[in-house]
Each structure stands twice: as structure tokens, then as C-alpha cells.
Amino acid sequence: MEIRSGVGRYPALVNTGLLDEVGMYARKHLPGETCAIISDKSVARLYAEEVDESLVSAGLRPTLITIPAGEKSKTLKQAGAICDQMIEAGLDRQSFVIGLGGGMIGDISGFVAAIYHRGIPHLQIPTTLLAMVDSSIGGKTGVDARDGKNLIGAFHQPSLVIDDLDVLTTLPRRQFNQGFAEIIKHAVIADSKMFRIMQSWKAGAAPALQGLIKRNIQIKSRIVAKDERDRTGERALLNFGHTVGHAIERAGNYRKFLHGEAVSLGIVTACAISIKRAGLPEDQGAAIVDLLARLGLPTRLPRNFLRTKILDAIKFDKKFESGRILFVVTPRIGAAYVENNVTLDDIREAVQRL
Ligand SMILES: NC(=O)c1ccc[n+]([C@@H]2O[C@H](COP(=O)([O-])OP(=O)(O)OC[C@H]3O[C@@H](n4cnc5c(N)ncnc54)[C@H](O)[C@@H]3O)[C@@H](O)[C@H]2O)c1
Ligand SMILES: [Zn+2]
Numbered sequence: 001m002e003i004r005s006g007v008g009r010y011p012a013l014v015n016t017g018l019l020d021e022v023g024m025y026a027r028k029h030l031p032g033e034t035c036a037i038i039s040d041k042s043v044a045r046l047y048a049e050e051v052d053e054s055l056v057s058a059g060l061r062p063t064l065i066t067i068p069a070g071e072k073s074k075t076l077k078q079a080g081a082i083c084d085q086m087i088e089a090g091l092d093r094q095s096f097v098i099g100l101g102g103g104m105i106g107d108i109s110g111f112v113a114a115i116y117h118r119g120i121p122h123l124q125i126p127t128t129l130l131a132m133v134d135s136s137i138g139g140k141t142g143v144d145a146r147d148g149k150n151l152i153g154a155f156h157q158p159s160l161v162i163d164d165l166d167v168l169t170t171l172p173r174r175q176f177n178q179g180f181a182e183i184i185k186h187a188v189i190a191d192s193k194m195f196r197i198m199q200s201w202k203a204g205a206a207p208a209l210q211g212l213i214k215r216n217i218q219i220k221s222r223i224v225a226k227d228e229r230d231r232t233g234e235r236a237l238l239n240f241g242h243t244v245g246h247a248i249e250r251a252g253n254y255r256k257f258l259h260g261e262a263v264s265l266g267i268v269t270a271c272a273i274s275i276k277r278a279g280l281p282e283d284q285g286a287a288i289v290d291l292l293a294r295l296g297l298p299t300r301l302p303r304n305f306l307r308t309k310i311l312d313a314i315k316f317d318k319k320f321e322s323g324r325i326l327f328v329v330t331p332r333i334g335a336a337y338v339e340n341n342v343t344l345d346d347i348r349e350a351v352q353r354l
Contacts, residue, residue, distance in 0.1 A: 001013075001014065001214060001217060001218070003137065003161075003217070003221045004221065004225050005139065005157040005221075005224070005225065005228060006157070006225075006228045006229075007157055008157075010029075010157065010158055010159050010160055010161070011029060011160055011161070012137070012160075012161040012162075012163065012217050012221075013025065013160075013161070013162050013163065014132075014163040014165070014210055014213050014214050014217070015163075015164070015165065015210065016164065016165045016166050017164065017166060018162050018163070018164035018166075019047060019050045019051055019054065019125075019162075019164045019166070019167070020050060020054050021054060022051050022054045022055060022098075022123075022125065022162060023054040023055040023056070023057055023058025023059075023060055024054070024058050025160060025162060026055060026058065026060060026096075026098075026123060026160070027058045027059070027060065029159060029160045030096050030121050030123060030159055030160065031094065031096075031121070032094040032095050032096050032120075032121070033059065033060050033061055033094075034060070034061045034062075034063070034089075034090070034091050034092070034094070034095040035055065035060060035061070035062050035063070035091070035095055035096045035097065035098055035123075036062070036063050036064075036065050036082070036085075036086050036089070036091055036095070036097050036098065036112075037051055037052065037055075037062050037063070037064045037065065037098045037100055038065050038066075038067075038082060038097060038098065038099050038100065038101075038105060038108070038109035038112065039064070039065075039066050039067075039099075039100040039101050039105055040066060040067055040068065040069035040070070040073065040101050040102075040104065040105055041066050041067070041068055041069055042069040043069070043100060043101040043102070043105065043127050044064065044066045044100070046167075046170055047100060047127065047167060048064050048066070048100065051098070051100055051125065052064060062098070063085070063086070063089040063091065065082055065085050065086070067081075067082070067105075067108075069104075070104070071104055071144070071149075071254060073104065073108070074104050074107060074108050074143045074144050075143050075144060076143050076145075076152055078108065078143070079108055079111055079112055079115075079143050082108070082109075082112050083112060083115070083116055086112070086116060091116070092117065093117040093120060094120075095116075095120055096113070096120055096121040096122065096123060096159070097109050097110075097112055097113035097116070097120060097121070097122050097123070098122075098123045098125060099113075099122065099123070099124050099125065099126075099136075100125045100127065101125075101126075101127050101128075101131075102126065102127055102128035102130065102131045102135075102175075103126070103128065103130055103131045103134070103135035103136075103259075105127075106124055106126055106131050106135045106136050106141075107135065107140075107141055107142055107143065107150070107153070108141075108142075108143055109122065109124075109141075110122050110124070110139075110140075110141030110142075110156050110158065111141040111142050111143055111152075111153055111154060111156070113141070113156055114141055114153075114154035114155075114156035115154065119156065121158075121159040122141075122156060122157075122158045122159060123158065123159060123160045123161075123162070124136040124158045124160070124161045124162070125161075125162045125163075125164070126161070126163060127167045127168075127171070128168075128171055128175055128176075128179065129168060129171065129175075129176055129178075129179025129180070129183075129209075129213075130175075130178055130179040130182055130259065130260055132163045132179070132213050132216075132217075133179055133182050133183055133186070133212075133213055133216035133217065133220070134179075134182040134216070134220060136158065136161050136163075137161065137217050137220045137221050137224065138157075138220060138221065138224040138228075138235075139155045139156055139157035139158070139224070139228065140153065140155065140230075141153050141154055141155070141156050142154065148316075149246070149249075149250075149254075155228065155229060157228075161217075163213060165209055165210060165213075168209065173296070174258060174261075174296075175258070177260070177295060177296035177297060178258045178259060178260025178261055178263075178264075178297070179260060180260065180292075180295040180296070180297060181241070181259075181260035181261070181263040181264045181267065181292070181297055182216070182260060182263065183198075183212065183216055184198070184264075184267065184288065184291055184292055184295070184297075185238070185240050185241055185263065185267060186216050186219045186220065187333070187334075188240060188267070188288055188330050188333055188334070188336065189237050189238070189240050189328070189330065189334075189335070189336035190219045190222075190223070190237075190334065190335075190336070191215070191219055191334060192332075192333045192334030193334075194212075194215055194219075195287075195291070195333050195334065198291060198295075199287065199291060201294075203294070220238065223235060223237060223238055224238075233338055236326065236328060236338050237328055237336045237337070237338070239328050240267065240270055240328040240330065240336055241263045241264070241266035241267035241269075241270045241328075242263060242266055242328075243266065243270075243314065243325065243327055243328070243347075244265065244266035244269040244270065244310065244314065244347065244350070244351065245259075245262040245263035245264075245265065245266025245267070246262070246266070246313070247266075247310045247311075247313035247314040247316075248262040248265050248266060248301075248310055248313075249262040250313040250316070251305075251306070251309035251310045251312070251313045252305075256305075257298070260297065261297060261298050264292045264297035264298055264299065265298055265299070265300075265301060265354060267288065267292060268288075268289055268292070268299050268300075268354060269347065269350040269351055269354055270327075270328065270329065270330070271285040271288050271289060271330070272285065272349075272350040272353065273327065273329060273342055273346050273347065273350050274329040274330045274331065276346060277329055277339055277341060277342055277346065278329035278330060278331040278337075278339060279331050280329070280330055280331055280332065281332065284332060284333050287333070288333065300354060301351075301354045307348075307351050307352055307354075310351050311344070311347070311348055311351065314344070314347060315344075325340075325342055325343075325344065325347070326338050326339075326340055327339050327340075327342035327347075329342070
């Protein structure tokens with residue numbers, strides 16, 4: 001697929017058996033012969049050798065740099081350490097960076113690519129469903145600050161994205177399922193047809209992932225292309241379910257829920273608020289909640305989870321201004337807009353009922 005971005009176009013490849021061909025595609029689409037493969041230790045154990053061999057046999061000279069798996073590695077300190085290792089390995093302005101891993105690796109490797117020698121090309125090889133349908137597309141890169149996620153970063157579009165569907169077979173079930181939160185989000189804000197197709201899936205049957213991932217890349221990249229730097233409000237639609245979702249992640253100390261699980265709960269509250277403020281028909285709200293549950297995502301908070309912590313976390317959110325918050329609502333499946341009449345009380349009520 002060709003993806004349009006403000007700085008040009010880049011290809012995204014979605015297929016099986018692509019890891020063996022990374023070298024060939026890197027040669028074709030990227031200048032330079034030296035590169036860093038940045039990965040986390042779990043993903044590297046599974047896939048780094050295959051990628052490395054493919055690069056070497058295409059005449060490229062890769063250096064593998066690994067960091068511990070998990071969000072706690074997504075720091076400025078770790079990004080600095082990666083840069084130091086790249087300098088040590090003799091990588092320069094002609095080199096490029098490969099991010100091999102989930103969204104954590106995509107974000108930090110993209111950030112390193114954005115700052116190393118003031119910017120070198122970035123090749124994304126996402127290995128989670130979430131990273132394939134969401135984080136690898138759109139050029140948002142960065143790391144977490146001490147007091148908040150993704151507060152340090154840069155816009156840096158990838159030069160090439162390679163989604164090898166085979167890697168999803170080793171992804172733990174919970175990690176796989178969380179990708180569906182972003183997929184359902186895309187369907188709700190932009191694609192009622194995809195929503196209906198997912199509704200018709202038989203329980204237990206493996207979905208056709210290639211077409212699904214391609215469609216999601218298309219939806220995300222089209223929205224991003226209209227507002228690459230997140231300034232006009234168009235890109236904000238991708239935050240559907242995320243205002244409350246982020247707050248739930250934070251309230252759970254980033255341990256209790258995976259991002260997609262928190263977003264699923266955030267979508268449930270966004271539906272309740274959309275029914276109240278945007279005229280979303282109740283049966284459509286129920287259909288969204290039902291689809292989330294069928295794809296293995298949580299739609300209720302554990303009874304003992306402190307709702308007040310979620311409200312506190314929302315107040316921390318930078319989008320909160322004088323009692324009002326810019327909140328993405330859906331008036332019907334397949335459409336969304338930013339509503340500025342949603343109050344903290346609306347959110348409180350929806351969170352209480354969660
Ligand atoms: N840049 C963006 O636009 C954007 C969008 C959404 C999310 N994000 C970021 O993405 C991150 C979350 O991404 P994630 O959920 O992919 O998390 P992740 O990268 O931490 O991966 C989750 C876990 O799965 C393991 N893993 C990855 N691929 C595997 C595979 N194929 N087989 C077995 N195990 C595998 C990893 O080692 C890790 O333990 C967050 O940091 C979030 O902020 C960024
Ligand atoms: Zn998300």
C-alpha cells in the first residue's frame with residue numbers, strides 16, 4: 001500500500017513471510033548500507049536473527065540493539081543509551097533505524113531515528129496487532145516522561161512499514177485482543193461497513209487479518225494525512241475512547257490494564273456520553289459494547305476499582321479546560337466529531353456506571 005504523508009509517500013507491506021525479505025525491501029526503499037535494528041529482548045529472541053540474516057544477505061550491515069521488554073523501557077535515558085550504542089557502532093547520517101517490536105519499540109526507535117544526526121530514515125516492523133493497525137502509522141514517535149506517557153517526542157514519518165502476519169502467531173492472546181480496541185475504534189469513527197463485517201464473524205473463527213490490517217492502515221493514514229501535526233482537530237478523532245481510556249490506564253498504574261483494554265472501557269463510556277450528547281441511537285451503543293466483549297475486551301470495570309482515581313487522572317489530562325473537555329463522540333457508527341459540551345459530570349456519570 002502507498003501511504004501519503006506531508007513529507008511524501010511511503011509503502012506499507014502487509015503479508016506473510018516478509019521477515020525474510022526485509023533486506024531486499026530495505027535496499028529498494030532506503031538509502032544507506034548500515035542500520036540499527038532496535039528491538040526488545042523478547043521480540044529479538046524470536047525474530048532478530050531472521051531479520052539480521054535477511055539484511056546481511058542483501059549486503060547491508062546491521063547492528064542489533066536490544067532493550068528490556070515493557071513500557072518502562074520507553075524513556076529518554078534508554079533513547080540516549082541507544083544513540084550512544086549507535087555512535088559506538090559507527091552509524092552515521094547515511095544509516096537508518098529499524099524498529100522491530102510492538103508499539104513501545106516503534107515509538108522509541110522512531111524517536112531515535114528522529115533525533116539521531118537530526119533525523120535519519122525509520123523502517124517500522126511492527127510485531128503486535130496494535131502496532132500494525134495503529135502505532136506504526138502516522139509518524140508520532142516518542143518516550144514517556146516521569147509524570148506522563150508520551151510527553152517527549154517528535155513527528156517523524158517512517159520510510160517503510162513491513163507487517164509480517166506470521167509474527168502474530170507468537171503474540172500472547174491478551175496482547176492480540178487489545179489490538180481490536182483500536183480496530184473497533186476505527187470502525188466506529190470511520191467505517192460502518194467494517195463494523196458490520198466484524199459483527200458477522202463467527203465465534204472462534206480466525207478473522208482474515210490481511211484485509212483487516214490493510215483497511216485499518218488506510219483509515220488511520222487518511223485521518224493523519226488531513227492533520228499530520230495534530231493541529232486542526234481532524235487527527236483528534238483518533239482519540240475516540242482515549243480520554244477516559246488514558247485515565248483508566250493511569251489509574252491502574254499502567255499495570256492493571258493494557259492500553260487496548262483501557263481504551264475498550266473508554267469506548268464504553270464514550271458510547272454512553274454519545275447517547276446523551278450526540279444522539280447516538282441506544283441500540284448502536286449496545287452493538288459497539290457487544291462487539292468489544294465478543295472480541296475478548298473488557299466492558300466493565302472491576303467492582304473494587306476506585307472510580308475517583310479515574311476522575312483525578314482525567315483532570316490531569318492536558319485537554320481539560322475550565323470544566324469542559326474536548327471529547328470525541330459518535331452520532332452513529334461510522335462517524336465522529338469533537339464535542340466541546342461534554343462536562344466532567346457527564347464523564348463522572350458514565351464512569352460510575354462502568
Ligand atoms: N505512536 C502512536 O501513534 C501510538 C499509538 C498507539 C500506541 N502507541 C504506543 O504503543 C505502545 C503499546 O504498544 P504494544 O501494545 O504493541 O506494546 P509493546 O511494544 O510493549 O508490546 C507488548 C508485549 O508484547 C511482546 N511482543 C511484541 N510482539 C510480539 C510477538 N510477535 N510475539 C510475542 N511477543 C511479542 C513485547 O515483548 C511486549 O512484552 C505504548 O507505548 C503506546 O504509547 C503509540
Ligand atoms: Zn490507542
